[in-house]
Each structure stands twice: as C-alpha cells, then as structure tokens.
Amino acid sequence: MRKSLQFGLAAALGAAIVLPAQAEVTVASWGGAYTMSQQKAYADTWTAGTATFINYNGGLGEVRTQVESGNIQWDIVDVLPHEARVGCDEGLFEELPRDVFTPAPDGTSMDDDTMVPVPNDCVVPQIFWSYVPFYKEGTFQSKGRKAPKTIADFFDVENFPGKRGIHTWANALIEMALMADGVAAADVYDVMSSDGGIDRAFAKLDTIKNDVVFWSSGSKPLELVMSGEVSMALAYNGRIGAAILSEGAPFVVNWDGQVLEEEWLVMLKGTPNYDEALAFMIHASAPEQQAGQAKWINYGPMRRSGLDVIAANEPFFNTGVDIMPHMPNAGVAMANAVFANPDWWADNGDAIAERFTAWMGQ
Amino acid sequence: MAIANASSAPILTADGTPLKVSLKRSMRRSKIQALFLVLPAFLFLLVVFILPIGNLLTRSVDDTLVNWQLPLTFQMIADWDRANIPEEELFRAVFVDFTTVNKFFIESNRGSSVNTSDAAWWVAIPPKGPYREAIIQINPAWGDVVTWQPLKEIVDRSLEDTGSEKDNKHNQRRAPFDLCSELTPLTNATCSKLFRALQNWDGNSSPDEPIFAAVYKDLASAQKILTGKSSTRMNYEQPGWKGLVRTSIRAFKKMEGPPYKEAMIKANKRWGEIPFWESLVLMKDNYTMGYYLNAVDRRFDVNKKIQLQSEERRVYVMLWWRTLLISFLVTVGCLVLAYPVSHLLATLPLRYSNLLMICVLMPFWTSLLVRIVSWMVMLQQQGVINDALVWSHLLSDENRLPMMYNFTGTVIVMIQILLPFMILPIYSVMKTIPPSYMRAAQNLGAPPSLAFLRVYMPQTLPGIGAGVILVFIVAIGYYITPDLVGGKDGRMIGNMIAYHMQKSLNWGLGAAMGSVLLGAILILYWIYDKLVGIDNLKMG
Secondary structure, eight states: OHHHHHHHHHHHHHHOOOOSEEEEEEEEEOOOHOOOOOHHHHTTTTSEEEEEEEOOOOSSSHHHHHHTTTTEEEOOEEEOHHHHHHHHTTOOBBOOOOOSSOOOOOOOOOHHSSOOOOOOOEEEEEEEEEEEEETTTTTTTGTTOOOSHHHHHHHHHOOOOOOSEEEEEEEEHHHHHHHHOOOOOOGGGHHHSSTTTHHHHHHHHHTGGGGGEEOOOOHHHHHHHHSSSEEEEEEEEHHHHHHHHHHHEEEEOOOOEEEEEEEEEBBBBTTTTHHHHHHHHHOOOOOOOHHHGGGGOOOEESSSHHHHHHHTOOOOOOTTSSSSGTTTTTTGTTTTTEEEHHHHHHHHHHHHHHHHHHHHHH | OHHHHHSSSSSBBBTBHHHHHHHHHHHHHHHHHHHHHHHHHHHHHIIIHHHHHHHHHHHHOOOOOHHHHOOHHHHGGGGSSSOOOOHHHEEEEEEHHHOOOHHHHOOOOOOOGGOOOOOOGGGOOOTTTHHHHHHHHOGGGGGGGHHHHHHHHHHHHHHHHOOHHHHHHHHHHHHHHHHHHHHOOOSOOOOHHHHHHTTTSSSSSSHHHHHHHHHHHHHOOOOOHHHHHHHHHHHSSSSTTHHHHHHHHHHHHHHOOSSSSHHHHHHHHHGGGHHHHHHHTTSSSSSHHHHHHTHHHHHHOSSSSEOOOOOOOOOOHHHHHHHHHHHHHHHHHHHHHHHHHHHHHSSOOOHHHHHHHHHHHHHHHHHHHHHHHHHHHHHTTTTTTHHHHHHHHOOOOOOGGOOOOSSHHHHHHHHHHHHHHHHHHHHHHHHOOOHHHHHHHHHHTHHHHHHHHIIIIIHHHHHHHHHHHHHHHHHHTOOHHHHHOTTTOOOOHHHHHHHHIIOOOHHHHHHHHHHHHHHHHHHHHHHHHHOOOOGGGGOO
C-alpha cells in the first residue's frame, strides 16, 4: 500500500514539473563510447528537451570553480564515487528531492533499488564499472603455459611471464594486491585499515615492480595488450567489452578479483536550469534507460530493476549478442569481487597517492 | 639690442603661448595617448596574469576556512599539554564548534580574537526554536534593524526588474548565494529561506521570529558545507579526519549533553588518539606554511619544528630534482640538435632553406597528441626501432630496449616537441650574421674551428640565450607529455600539480607547488640576467 502510494506520489510530482517547450541541459561526461552510450540511452530517448554532452577529464576542479564563481556552464556532471561524496559534502551539488524519481516496477524506491547504499541526496544512480585484468587469447598458451584465471595469477610473473599494464594511481591496485596475497574479498578493507595492511599491499606490488608498464588513459591498456607490449593489463571493463563486442577483439577477461566503482550523476549547485536538469535526471535514472545503456556498452546499471530489464530481453546488445555475461555486477563476475569503498579512499587517498607516486619513481 | 632681447624673452609659438608650455602640453597629450594605447594590454595582464597569481599565492598559505569551523577549539588547544588526551573542556569546545552556528553571529569569531569566556559562544539555540531570543542573546546587534538592512538590500536588488526575463531569473537565483556569502565565508552556500523571509519584511519594523528561523536554518545548512570543506582540509594534515568528522556529526546529533569526552571516544576511537589532536594545533592559525613544507617533503611537528615527512610519503623533492634534470637534458638536447639545423637554415640557398623550414615547422602544426602517439609507436618495446634492432640481430628478442613509458621516453619526446622553440630564435639571429665575417676571419689566418669559436659563435649567443630560456621554462612546467609517456620514472612536478588541482582538490598544496615553480623560474631568470644579461636576449 505504502509503496503504491509512493509510486503515485512520484508520478504526480514528476508530472507536476512543468518544462518550457524545449529544455536544454548540458552534461559533462567522459567522452568516447561511454558518452555515446549515454547519448543513445538517455538523450535520444528524452522527448522533453535536448541534452548536450561535453567531455571533461574528471575531478572536481572545474566544478568547484564554476560553482564558487557563480558562473555555471554545466548543469549535470557524471562523477566517480569519491567526487560524488566530496562534492556533496562541500556543497558543490544540489541536494535533490528523492521522491520524484521513478521507482522500480515492484514499487521499490530508487534509492532502495540501487545495489549499493546511496551516499547522499545529491546523487542519482548510473552504472558500475570495474578495474579488471585481461589478456590476448593465446598469449600464454602459445608459450606452452596454462591460461591465467585468478587475480593471484596477475601478480605471478614467474608462471605467467610478460609485462603487466597498470594505471598510474593507486585505486583498485591496493585492493587487488591484497586479494592476490590471499585476503578474502570481504576482508579487503579491514586489512587496509589495519596496521601493516598497506605495507602488505605494497610488498605484493613490489613483486611485479620490474615488469610494470604504466598507463594513464583508458584506451592505452588495450593497445599495450594488442601490440604485445604487455602480456596482461588492468583496464576499465567497458573498454575491453567494447573491443570484444563491437570489434571482435580476441581479449579474455578474468573477473576474479575485479574492483567495482560507482558512477553517479549530480547537478551543479546554482545551475540556472534546475528544473530541466532534474527532469533529465529523472529520465536518465529510470530502469528502462538504465538498462538501455547496456545496449551500447557493458557497464552495469546500478539499479537492480535495470538489470532485470536486460536479463528479460536478451540478446540485448545492439549487435544481437547476450550482454549479461559481460556485465561487471551480475552473475559469475561477482563471484570474487570488491566494491571500492569511497569512504576509505576519502580518508586515506591523498596519503596513498603520495606513497604510490614515490613507489612508482623508485 | 634686438638679439639680446630675443634671447632673454621666452620663445613664443604662433598663438603666443611660450614654447616650453606648449611643448609640455603636447608631450602630456601624447603621453596620455600612449597610456591609453597600453591600457588594454595592462588590463589584460592584470586580469589574466597578476590577479590569478595573487590568488595562487594567497591560496597557498590561506587557512581561514578551518579557523571558521573550529574557533573555540583552536583558542583552547593552546593550553593543551600535547602529551595526554585532552580534558573534557576541549572535547566540549569541539562539540560546540561542530554543532552550533553561533560563530556566524559573533563578530570576532576567528583566530586569536575569539574570547572563550564570552557567554555568546555558549548560548544554545534551541533546534526547534524559538530562535529570536537566543540569537539576540548571542549578539544584540541582530536585534537592530540596521544589521538586517544590508541583507534586505541584497534581496531588493535581486528583485528589481532589469527588463530581461533571463537576467531577472539569474539575479533571483544568485541572491541566496549572495546572502550566504555576506553571512559566512562560503560562496557556494544558499540562504534560500532567508531570501524568501526577507521578501516579506518591510525593512523598518523589527524582524520577527520567522526571519530569525530562516537565518538559523540557512546558517545550519551552510555550516554543513563548511564542515565538509574543513574536514577535507583537516584530512590533509592527518589522514582519517574526513571519516572521523563524518561519523562524529552523526553521533553528535544523538548526544544529550555533557560530559562529551567519553561519548565522543566511544562514538569514534580516533578522538582518543593524540595525532588527531596534534594536527589541530598545526591548523590553528589563519595562515599556514604547511603547504609549502609539504611541497618539499617537510612538515611541522606539534611544536612547530620542521621535520622530514615520513619516509614512504617523501615524493616531492625527488620530483623537483627530476623535473630540473629533465628540463636540463631537454634544453641541452634541443640546443645540440637545433644549432646545426639553424645554421643550415640560415646559410642554405632560399629554395632549400624554405623546404627545410617547412620540415621544422611541420611538427609544430601537428597535434601534440599525434606526435606523442607516433613516438609511442616508434619507441615502445614492440615498436619500430626495437623491431628493427632485433631484426638486424643487434639485439636479442629478450633484451629489447625500454625507451618508452620511462625517463628516456619523456626526454626524447619532449626534445622533439620543444625543438622548434630552440631553432627559431637561433635561426633568426644567425640569419643576421653576414657570412663575410667568417671569410674575413679565415682570410686573416684563423683555422675554421677558431673562426667559428671566436667570431661566429659569440654572435649567435643572444639567440642561444633566448632559445635556452624559452625551452627550459616551457619544459619545467610540462605535464601532458610526461603523463602520457612518463610511465614509472618520467613524470614531473607538473603532473603532481595537475593531480592536486583536478583530482585531490588540494588547491593549497597545488598552489604552493605552483608558487615554488614560479619562484624557481624567477631565480633562474635572475641567474641568467647576471651571467649573460637579459638585454642580450634576441627572439628575432
């Protein structure tokens, strides 16, 4: 009863937001195939107005400048978990009413329908993406070795020779190093918070230190693996998925030990297009649109009901293949996986960043 | 007689004014004209250069925000013995600083001006009201209409019709921000409730309860933002503050009243850890040198003595040296490559030199990223050069040279990118040296090498100087190239500045590092001036 009441209320409120004839909102996102998927799933299906996507390089530097100077150019930004929390804490984002968003078909409110706890009232769920190891088919078999399966194999250059491509910052690497060192996924953050936990992670990283090639832009690890520069690399799962699904690249993903990160939409505080931006966010966070994004990229919808839509309509991907096996937050991919803990990183990220930079340079 | 007369009397112009006066007048006029001509350039410099640098320097030492957040704590922590967990009264100060908005109503609310014995600090505004009485008790000025009138003015101004609907809407959207920045140090807090309440106020009668309620609620939400920002700041000083503040704010709401010490330690055990309290001591002044120390791997200990940063976090000094080394190598590399090329450019017949010039400039017109990527293709371990070496059996397949994603890669790519900056000034100087000088020297018996060293090269020095300065200064602040090709040991200080400006949002540290970089460049410039003389510089 209560749920259906909520549903009715939400529908009424949603209808009550009256828009000018053609709303225009500007959304800052990451570019590439990812923005293309948002364009197709959110913007092209939005009849109430037009959403223009522009690219940015992440971080809140520009957002902070815009909000604090009052000269606001972006209405909505696509942010990482850490930024979603810091920005809301620091008052850079609008706090949004929660009851205007579309509930799941069974009446569950959006916040309860989201797979991780919603950290604050500023954010609207988007997708999960993950750091995940992958290699080119046949890399190891051709040398008469068996194929790597686990995260421990990624850190084992003796049995799985060749260089490793890793990113130039510490997120996910600490978690993966500990899992490779035998820590259970559920205990990773306990170990990281305990004395010596970080030392243990760095000791594990030391074991591949001499075989590492660093990358800093998302397309790089794919080139590194493709050209044979490295035998295995970590990458964003969507990048690998795009290469496999759309281009038929011979990559093999090892989901074991993946680290999942959240991706949220937020609205810049003081934007002149508040109503229009809110309407767009309501649209973009509805289960249908959440699922729709997976037609174009294999990032997992944060809302459970979004996953349900996909599972019920397979083959769902635009090329006519099943997408569920490529989703980071469903099925076998979740067997041994960690959700990154942004609160831990908020406390320790800066200190770890310095330590990691020092480690890289030694 | 007439001649003597003329020499003593002032010379007059045609219209009878003395020449001196007339000349002065026309000089002044042309001076003013000249001033007007340079004014745009001056204003441009002021806006895009001097003001931002001033802002940068301020940010690198500014610590006022956290002093707004914790006025009582910082005042009282001076008496803490710095050895044991503080006493109840300090815990109480922390509790009050985080849970009350009194600071916004009190005038002397920061740094050493805070008077902890002033009862105003300890007045508890009832969360559910009534607010008026309590706020006036904190600061009687809020009972005066005069205190409210400037705020009312902000509201009225924003409601004036500007004739454009868009501007009206914009003004009304900005007004709540303006109100809050009047009352707090925050530019991104919104006093929307106050904005609405003041619209209904006539501006003369004594403000009533709803207006006080509005200001209290708005300030409470502004305080949340202040807390968010200052906890970020506190986390720089001692990792863990962010989580401690976040969990404590939640716990504070459930605490009934004193004593706080035990309750707070129970809510989060970090309140019982000395390092957190020590870090507070370091933030208690409005200005801090902490960011600068951090930029050179130093930190203050609790007694404000400078100490080395803990070992695993020492990273910046290494990066500073590496940045200088890379810039130096890039400058030398550019000079060695540019000198013969410039000479060739300057001495070849025109139709060849034009072609060569295009070859020099071509990369200049090509996108930076394209050039970087093509170097990746060339230099990586599975790249063209390594393949060629392995194919020609100069290198075995296992020992391919690592030339990319490291120090070497950064230096090579940066040399290629910055080469035109060295070639062009040297070329333009060489172009002006008549070839007859060299011939004359050789005619007089100097061997070619001596003629080059004693006659030709000294004349090219101004161009070399300009090229060296240009390349070095551009190189020292580079960050995109090192980010893409630097890999493990080819990243520079610019990468860390970018990280702090964009990702960690530690603008204080980023600004401090930027200022150090600026200082380093100015010092190098000064040394250059002393050694070579800046008037010797020739760009063309």
